[in-house]
Amino acid sequence: MNTIIQRIEPPFWYFGMNKPEVQILFYGKNISEYIITLEDSTALTNVKRTVNPNFIFVTINTQNITTNEIYFKFQQKNKRSFIQKYELRKRRKDSALRKSFDASDCVYLLMPDRFANGNPNNKNDSNTTEKYNRNLPEGRHGGDIQGIIKHLDYIKKLGATAIWSTPLCEDNDANYSYHGYAQSDVYKIDPRYGTNEDYVILVEKAHQCGLKIIMDYVTNHWGIEHWMVKESPTADWIHRFENYTETNHKRSTVSDINASKIDRTICLNGWFVPTMPDLNITNPLVFNYLYQNAIWWIEYANLDGFRVDTYNYSEPEFIAKWTKAITDEYPNFNLVGEITMRNQSLLSYWQKDSAIAKIQNFNSNLPSVMDFAVSDALQMVFNEDDDRWDQGITKIYDHLSKDFLFPNVNNLMIFGENHDTRRLHHIYNNDIRKYKLVMSMLATMRGIPQLYYGSEIGMTGDQNLGDADIRRDFPGGWNDDKNDAFTKEGRTEFQNTLFDFTSKLFQWRKTNKAIHFGKTTHYIPENNVYVYFRYDNNQSVMVIINNHPEKQELNTNRFKENINHYTMAKEVLEHHIFKLAENISIEGKSALILELA
The missing domain is CATH 2.60.40.10 (Immunoglobulins)
Known part of the structure; x- marks a missing residue:
């Protein structure tokens, strides 16, 4: 140069x-x-x-x-x-037609700084401000790309088929830089994680293991330390106000026909936090920069998909245009947007070809959205033993009864927790029964299941103590860790119970196409017991979720329309056989997943 x-x-x-x-x-x-x-x-x-x-x-x-x-x-x-x-x-052969992630996949979400330190020599870098300090909960702990590569087999054994890592590009904030969402250079992997070449190697080795790589892409904001925030090409490269103005987070203003202009403007143009300036995607130069950067990473690293952070904080017309530009280049490429909304109609507004959005002549072009409505329900229902009207497992039934709002329910991302939510094991107080209920539903409901690192070994954390507590280090990811939960020998009996169950469940899920792309029929819960069927022309799966603390007896006559000509059912984990002409008994706070035959 x-x-x-x-x-x-x-x-x-x-x-x-x-x-x-x-x-x-x-x-x-x-x-x-x-x-x-x-x-x-x-x-x-x-x-x-x-x-x-x-x-x-x-x-x-x-x-x-x-x-x-x-x-x-x-x-x-x-x-x-x-x-x-x-x-x-x-370009690589057939690059444009690359296959992406879909409902046949199970996505494993990890935070690289907290997952594993595979290269102890890159914990610090002379060109980045924040230094390694594993004693500081919010500090840099030294996890890196090599740590992910080292444990690809572990992720595969768990039953996951795709990895979503939180951002790996450089974040040069002086504090809290470990999460990566305040990027300072979007063409460069953070040197504390490795190099651009290391990232390419990660993708190559993941593909060799049969795993896909989903990049966490941020369109709405950069970090305050980004070189083009410090020196911008144009005055309107980022949104500026007379006084510091933070977003009001009221993303409903985008579709609200009664919303004031000022509320909508502050939602879309306000900064996410003081260290994350809001990008002006309506500026053609900014738009081109973001579009080309996304395309460049797909080609350069051979990526399999995007998770798009804070998707609906950007100007709708332009984020939709950005998305379409990518899917025009890669027709099969899946992008899942973070739409942190709990109302199904507002969530569905943001999925591609939404009938609700069409009323306003809007189409996000976004193939997939994160189903926060179902996630919220999964985080509470198994502590509710009473199913009065809208309590207990009825919450899930009521959510799925609104599936008609979504153009493609099988392409929704479903999850019990992620890096921004409460930890399941904290909510459910390490109750294995309740964890199994959540996992059983994630493995069998419509959509793309996403697991959060460490849940499979009982990792917990209290969000009230700060985000760092729900983003703890994976035990065994560092050489001086007392136990290595990446190995069977290094896990406790409790951890092995959780891991073995999760692994067996999601390994089975890989084999059943009715679960991936089939239809759903569900029945109104009775006594806090929820029954639903996933089926296609060749297979049928009956799922029984008993959220009642006591054993329940089900009369199978009620489910004749789905049992149809089937006479037997095999439980998918322990392979017990059930005769469908007889009542089915199910223990309290447990699930049965039955393949009909």
Whole structure:
């Protein structure tokens, strides 16, 4: 790179993209004073200068370029000139048609800083501010990409088929940088996690293990330490107010026909927190930057999907356009948006082709949303022994009765907990029975199940003590840990009971297509017992969830329309056989998952 140019983004690009044009950012002292030319002048389609003379945006059309390297000539008027090489790479075979994650998958969510330290030599870096301090709950604890690679077999053995890691790009905040959501460079893996090349190796090794990699992508905000927040190309690169203004988090204002303009504006343009400035995605330069960065990571790292953070905090028209640009390039690519809303109609508004959103001529183009309504219910119902009207397991029944609101229920992400919620084992006080009930439902309900790291070994934490308490270190991820829960020998009896159950359940789930993409029929709960069937033309699964503390007896005549011609059922974990013409007994606070035959 020429000494005058300090940054080029994207650092390289690819031939054969659906959209052949790419806008390249060159950054350097007074770079905009230079006239830029290409030997093939037809390939250079636009040069955009901004109020900041240190930035220039150059658009080229790659369609007719046949060489892997092109050379930009930078010429000052009657003064010096220099040449800058730019690389164009060949895409992987069938890159555009890559298969993504879907309802046949089980997603394992981990926080890399808290999962495992595989390389003790990268705990600190001279170019990042916050240093390693495992004694500080909110500090950097040293987990990294190598730690994930080291334990891919563990994740696979658990029954997961995809990994969602919280952001791995550089977060150079002075404090609380471990979570990664205040990114300071979105083209660079945080050096305390490893290198860009390490990330590519992670994806390659995951694919070799039959695991997919989902990147956590943030469109709404960057960190206060991002180099383009410190020095922006334009005055409106981020949203600015006369006084610091934080989002009101009222995302219902987006679809609310009665919402005031100021409330909607503050929701969408207000900063997430003081260290996370709000990006102005309506600025064409910002939009292109975010779109190209997302495409670049998909191509470069060979990714299998995105989880998009704070999806509906961005201007709706433009985040929908951003999403469509990605799915136009990759028709099978799945993106799941964080829509932290508990009302099903508001959640469904944000899934692609929503009939509710269509009333307002809006389509998010977002294939999947996170089902926070079901998550909230899973976090409370198994502590409710009474099923009066809207209590107990009836909450789940009532939520699923609104599935008609969603264009694609099988593509909803379902979960009992994640890195922003209460921990299941804290809520349920390490009651194995209740944990098994949650897992049994996640494994058999419609949607894409997501597990949160450590739940399978009983990790707990009290959110009232701060987010760090629900993001503890995985035992065994560090050489000096007293027990290694990554191994059977290192786990306690309690931990093995949880792990073995979870592993057996989700390994079975891989085998049943009716669970993945089938239909659902459910029955009104009685005595806090909920029965539902998942089925397609070839298979049928009967799920019995007994949320009553005592044993219950079910008369199977009530379920004839789904039992139909089946006479026998095999319980999927212990393989007990049930005759469907007879009553079925089920222990208190337990589940039965029966494959009909």
